[in-house]
Amino acid sequence: MNRKLYYNGQILTMDDRYHSPEAVLTENGRIMALGRTEELKTIGRDAEQVDLEGAAMLPGFIDGHSHLTAAAYQLLxxxxxxxxxxxxxxxxxxxxxxxxxxxxxxxxxxxxxxxxxxxxxxxxxxxxxxxxxxxxxxxxxxxxxxxxxxxxxxxxxxxxxxxxxxxxxxxxxxxxxxxxxxxxxxxxxxxxxxxKLMQGPGPDQVLKAVGRASRLYASYGITTAQDGRTTRSDYELLKAAGAAGLLKNDVISYMAVDCAKEFLPRQYPALNGYMNHYRPAGCKIYLDGSPQGKTAWLSQPYLVPPDGQNEEYRGFPVMESEDVFQVMETCIRNHWQINVHANGDEAIEQMIRCYTKALKAVEHPEKLRPVVIHCQTVREDQLDRLKGIGMLPSFFLDHVYYWGDYHFESVLGPERAERISPAASAVKRSMSFTLHQDSPVVPPNILFSIHNAVNRKTKNGMVLGEEQRVPVIEALKAATVYAAYQIFEEENKGSITPGKLADFVILDQNPLKADKETLKDIKVLRTIKEGEDIL
Incomplete structure (x- = not known):
């Protein structure tokens, strides 16, 4: 029996039923009890005692969307x-x-x-x-x-x-x-x-790089990582990495359509279990490109069109609507959750329209929590419809810092730029949403995304969309309890609750007490996966 007692810290459970317990007792990788330190010492007499020395303990961070295998390739x-x-x-x-x-x-x-x-x-x-x-x-x-x-x-x-x-x-x-x-x-x-023509590093190098990527994610407090749009070769790579013991955190993958048809179980997403810290979670498609690359599909023209395009240029779709509908209908019939890359509001419109049509085509469809990945320029009326059909937005708030000035001056113009990744609009509608870094686009630094959701300051120091700032607690929920719900793992992850996995991140400061302007400076001291340190 492997018991540990964590005490003398600031414990943020992210569960409204448990406010500021003094200690957490774990057993065999799961949370056994919360409560007063002396009481839990009595219950867990044989437990290893872990003094948090005043640090903050939170549920392990859950990656809202990224590409772990691509992050591995980037390391090479x-x-x-x-x-x-x-x-x-x-x-x-x-x-x-x-x-x-x-x-x-x-x-x-x-x-x-x-x-x-x-x-x-x-x-x-x-x-x-x-x-x-x-x-x-x-x-x-x-x-x-x-x-x-x-x-x-x-x-x-x-x-x-x-x-x-x-x-x-x-x-x-x-x-x-x-x-x-x-x-x-x-x-x-x-x-x-x-x-296939773009020959990269050899398989042994790539396999080792997956292990390095897993450790990189753990260094940012991530206990559950994601691989968004897993191909067949990526699937085999992740299975091999898991079998070799290289995956320190859990990794879920949303598969390319062909890969999903071959390897994704045709069952309710919550039933897909882990093997060696890896599990297939759903299907992934792209509907457009990126706003900073000016390939996102918008309903209104870009402020400054890219070279070679006229003033009416609005980006372009990646898939025809009939093809999108067919994929979505297949997902619903197969009980698959779908994650859809959609940056531009026209791409988001295509997603809403096609998924709504697919729901009507299937008798008694399940609630499969489809996710709009990036959701950069989603409109207020679209958020209402997302909520109506159970779609979840995952916001890329780091865009505000890295490309906010560019969006303001060249991509979208002031009015639209101030509404990119409108997390506060989701909060007002009581919508569950997540934050992500789309790694390897930017590092998988969830604390920096939390900082950006709260502050919304660009690289040049401009506040971009003050009305879209969210409270710190909402940003933390987006990386924990909301993120667990998004991936159908709310029964095991997302909060420090008895019975759930002992997945924790230990921080040098309590984000709820820290200066909002310095949230990005909070340090990850330890990352704990099922009771074992992985950082």
């Missing part, structure tokens, strides 16, 4: 992010970093040299790199540099040829765009048959 790529997460603040610095990194990298025969994280929105002229720029890194080795959003990619001339985009008259996958200067959008490089 050159970092071309701008500051503060990288040092490439211009095209010239990206090229210099690429040349430096390539000289230090051993590539196998046929392997591509890959980078991730470039962000043209911070460059002096706002221009994307071109294939001619990447040719300066190498003309003989295929080179690709992925945009920070993950929805755009620039490749060199060699890579263009290998992808079948050399010369003229080539065929571009539906939902993709190829520009002659080497900029590829959406399915032009994300389509499975194109991804």
């Amino acid at each position: 790529m050159v970092n071309v992010n701008p500051s503060p997460t990288g040092r490439c603040n211009s095209v010239e610095e990206l090229v210099e970093e690429g040349i430096r990194a390539l000289a230090q990298t051993h590539l196998e025969d046929g392997q591509w040299f890959m980078g991730m994280g470039y962000d043209n929105s911070v460059y002096p002229d706002g221009k994307h790199p071109t294939r001619e720029d990447l040719d300066k890194i190498s003309r003989d080795i295929p080179v690709s540099m992925m945009h920070v959003s993950g929805h755009l990619c620039v490749v060199n001339t060699k890579a263009m040829e290998l992808l079948g985009y050399g010369g003229s008259g080539y065929e571009v996958p539906e939902g993709g765009v190829v520009q002659p200067d080497g900029l590829l959008k959406e399915q032009a490089f994300l389509a499975p048959h194109k991804q």
